[in-house]
């Protein structure tokens with residue numbers, strides 16, 4: 001006679017060996033820099049020589065109307081806690097080394113977002129005497145947000161391209 005505990009063990013073995021009944025996960029839409037994050041991105045902001053216009057728009061991007069935070073984007077206080085950098089402004093001579101050091105302090109894989117025309121291509125300050133160049137001239141850039149300054153919604157959209165949300 002077969003005991004009930006033996007039957008339960010057989011059922012358990014069958015359940016463990018059977019294929020899962022859940023549906024397969026949808027194919028990933030992540031590409032490029034986006035694949036470095038998984039639904040969220042923590043960014044250390046670096047002002048490399050901005051006029052502060054971009055900072056005002058970044059503040060608005062994280063304010064209730066655009067609310068980049070609800071899409072998984074967050075600003076953090078240290079590059080050690082960050083997935084990447086959000087850089088504003090043309091890179092001045094005094095900020096080239098700090099920007100490079102902050103980049104090196106960010107754990108790999110790291111993403112760099114250049115926010116505003118100055119960061120992307122030098123903007124109105126390109127070629128000035130105290131300027132090294134755009135962000136790309138100092139550290140590799142993954143995402144560019146053009147505009148002088150960019151709209152908060154454009155900043156949020158760019159950050160969403162990183163979080164995938």
Ligand code: SF4
Pocket residue numbers: 049050051052053054088089090115116117118119123124147148149150
């Ligand atoms: S892009 Fe425009 S707003 Fe932003 S730092 Fe440069 S001059 Fe200022």
